[in-house]
Amino acid sequence: MPRTSKTAQRRTEQRKSDATYAGIKRRLVAFAYDYILIAIYIGILTATTLALTALGRPLNRLFADAVSSDLSAFVLVILPVIVYFGWQEGSTRQSSWGKRRVGLRVTSVKGQPIGYTQSFLRSILKFVPWQMAHTAIFQLTFADNGPTIGVYLLLAAAYGLVIIYTVAIWRRKDHRALYDVLAGTAVILPNEFNPPNKEQKK
Numbered sequence: 001m002p003r004t005s006k007t008a009q010r011r012t013e014q015r016k017s018d019a020t021y022a023g024i025k026r027r028l029v030a031f032a033y034d035y036i037l038i039a040i041y042i043g044i045l046t047a048t049t050l051a052l053t054a055l056g057r058p059l060n061r062l063f064a065d066a067v068s069s070d071l072s073a074f075v076l077v078i079l080p081v082i083v084y085f086g087w088q089e090g091s092t093r094q095s096s097w098g099k100r101r102v103g104l105r106v107t108s109v110k111g112q113p114i115g116y117t118q119s120f121l122r123s124i125l126k127f128v129p130w131q132m133a134h135t136a137i138f139q140l141t142f143a144d145n146g147p148t149i150g151v152y153l154l155l156a157a158a159y160g161l162v163i164i165y166t167v168a169i170w171r172r173k174d175h176r177a178l179y180d181v182l183a184g185t186a187v188i189l190p191n192e193f194n195p196p197n198k199e200q201k202k
Contacts (some may be wrong), residue, residue: 022188030096078127081086125178
């Protein structure tokens, strides 16, 4: 094996030894912190909508039917959330605000920074179930002759993906969700945030 390959392998092994995979509890706490920001943003959107309605400028056209409602919800809510996570986790910080609060970072499977392309792919895959659920709910809301079986299957698939994501984080040894596996990423806890106990130090 060439010397450069051995050096790269040693560096990769060193990165892995300097961190552990983040478990489900810490990842849920991180998302809870991030959801505070999401909730504030949604609150601002709601307040803006109510203010415009009070001023005689309601946004009825944005939510006139299932298609326009779905598109508006995607542009106003889901897309900004995807951009937030993709931008933050693809930056040199390697983490969203919530992940930074609990000391987590998003890396490649080799422990390297992922960059924006991989980060946005991860974020898109992560929030696909949210978009699927929105689509199904708007179809249910605006169905004149009753929703089709396909709408219920879409909603079931959305919840099914969330369950698959959660179980994978919980049960896999590396705690990687399906979107992590597909995007080639991992969520790690550097050992500087998880110091060894006294017995390990001995």
